[in-house]
Amino acid sequence: MLELNPKAPTGPLEQKWEQHKFSMKLVNPSNKRRHSVIVVGAGLAGASASATMAELGYKVSCFVYHDSPRRAHSIAAQGGINAAKNYQNDGDSVRRLFYDTIKGGDFRARESNVYRLAQVSVSIIDQCVAQGVPFAREYGGLLANRSFGGAQVSRTFYARGQTGQQLLLGAYQALERQIALGAVNMHTFEEMLDLVLVDGHARGIVTRNLITGKITSHAADAVVLATGGYGNVFYLSTNAKYCNTSAIWRAHKKGAAFANPCYTQIHPTCIPVSGDHQSKLTLMSESLRNDGRVWVPIAKGDKRGPSAIPEAERDYFLERKYPSFGNLAPRDIASRAAKEACDDGRGVGPGGLGVYLDFADAITRLGKQTISERYGNLFDMYQRITDENPYQVPMRIYPAVHYTMGGLWVDYNLMTTIPGLHAIGECNFSDHGANRLGASALMQGLADGYFVLPYTIGDYIASNKLAPIDTNHAAFKEAEAAVTGLQTKMLGIKGKRTVDSIHKELGKIIWDYCGMARTREGLTHALELLPKLKAEFWTNINVPGSGEALNQELEKAGRVADFIELGELMCRDALHREESCGGHFRVEYQEAGEAKRDDEHFAYVAAWEYAGDNAAQILNKEPLVYENVHLSTRSYK
């Protein structure tokens, strides 16, 4: 069993982070340049961490598989970023953001981490404004806010529907500055394929150059993974096509515990699937629910167009079921309500898998110009994809996979169970419990990268006497051989199936049995199907070409192999958690259609430990102790 020490500081909640910063060891400014850190990923988490650590004086090497750090999936984030600034004077505070996040996550996140997140949220906005991020402003010049799900205050800062892009440009410029100064060594087109441990500590990585196929080792004093989420295990998701699990999965296989893998977020407002040909789904930002009203016809099988259905024959089901939060009910709840309406035969559009998101009232009240200023690019995007004009007819939306709350287990210092290996941003499990509230992923990624990791990594470096090593060390040679061996094996199968066809099959299994509704029977069945799919992969895939050049099929094969194993762990995790909480809805555990938690038996983080290729992972538990909030049944009514 692993020793899971969350290292949450003692003392009053409000003072934990301050006290911890004081008690951590520091690295003398002139010594920092003697220490090297590898960062994998340059999304909001990785770019902010790399830039900040380089600014502090560390020697940073940053790796991405993209052609530029600017391509990271963070660029897709639309709606906004939360911060407890209380600019609206509507009752917000650090405490309220903390409470909303804990409650939004259905009481399955660690108190100390979430409180720190709420505390540093206010600094993020100042940092980004100083970098020139063009947040929306009120007429008088103050920063504007809008509301996101699960909150009754307006605390979401935004830049039209391009918040992620603008924030990433800020972080990217900070990173570029350090690259130009020679403080960050930027490696593009390099995919991390293994983690290297020396004497039990993370000391480097092995990468493959995606253009030349060259396998190379890189050594450092510490390694940081900032590699994003694994929603593409479902094949269809709102994630960029490249997003994958390989970096964290391979770290898991080297000893990093994987926490709460089954907690995935299904976002309620996405453009419905239109057919078998699709490889990607499109999000319509949650911000649209500030002004859009969600409804379906009251009558089952009503085939009339939306304008032919009078008010009295519409069911604004979120407003009806959750009057206090209405259309801004949290994502898990809004998704389930949409699924319920469609399962009830009241869905709209082809196949009945859609609900309306209607702006008619808002356009009448505020005018088309205002709606266009708020959401113009999202409306344009919707029209380009569906060929329907959302200013004239309601959008059609349906839930889709969007975000993964699970990830590598980390302690308060954002360190995994492997000493020296840190995980930040979406790839760790930390702050969102069983359901993430909208606009809080950007907040967490930037909190981790700008304000938490740069402190805690210093403590790790100052507290450990790390022997100098280089990539001639046997551990690097072994890892390189393993990476090459795996590649040769995949290229040598020469079977009949494309990697995509296996990925599609995997996605369907995970969506059907480990998606929005999960049952013991379904999960057990999935656990029978997945080993067969894995065997099919390893005997019947066809990866053309060689490893010595650009080979996107080979890249995909490695990622899909990892997704299959992760899918199995997700199902195992979902099966063992005999309760419903947040995005994890076990059909057997519900009360009046709402998730029924079991705090007595499941108020813990499930941290799975790798036990070898042919053995089931071992479950380790980190108990969740709530000293500052009362564990209550989540209600948005």
Ligand SMILES: Cc1cc2nc3c(=O)[nH]c(=O)nc-3n(C[C@H](O)[C@H](O)[C@H](O)COP(=O)(O)OP(=O)(O)OC[C@H]3O[C@@H](n4cnc5c(N)ncnc54)[C@H](O)[C@@H]3O)c2cc1C
């Ligand atoms: C469509 C969409 C809209 C969203 N909108 C919002 C929003 O409005 N507000 C909000 O808070 N959240 C939003 N989210 C969630 C949020 O965008 C993500 O959680 C967040 O951007 C993740 O940032 P990250 O830095 O952790 O990872 P990413 O931005 O995904 O970056 C991952 C990085 O890791 C690199 N990488 C990964 N694996 C490897 C490897 N093996 N080797 C080398 N490099 C690797 C990639 O090249 C990339 O640079 C949205 C998500 C989606 C899908």
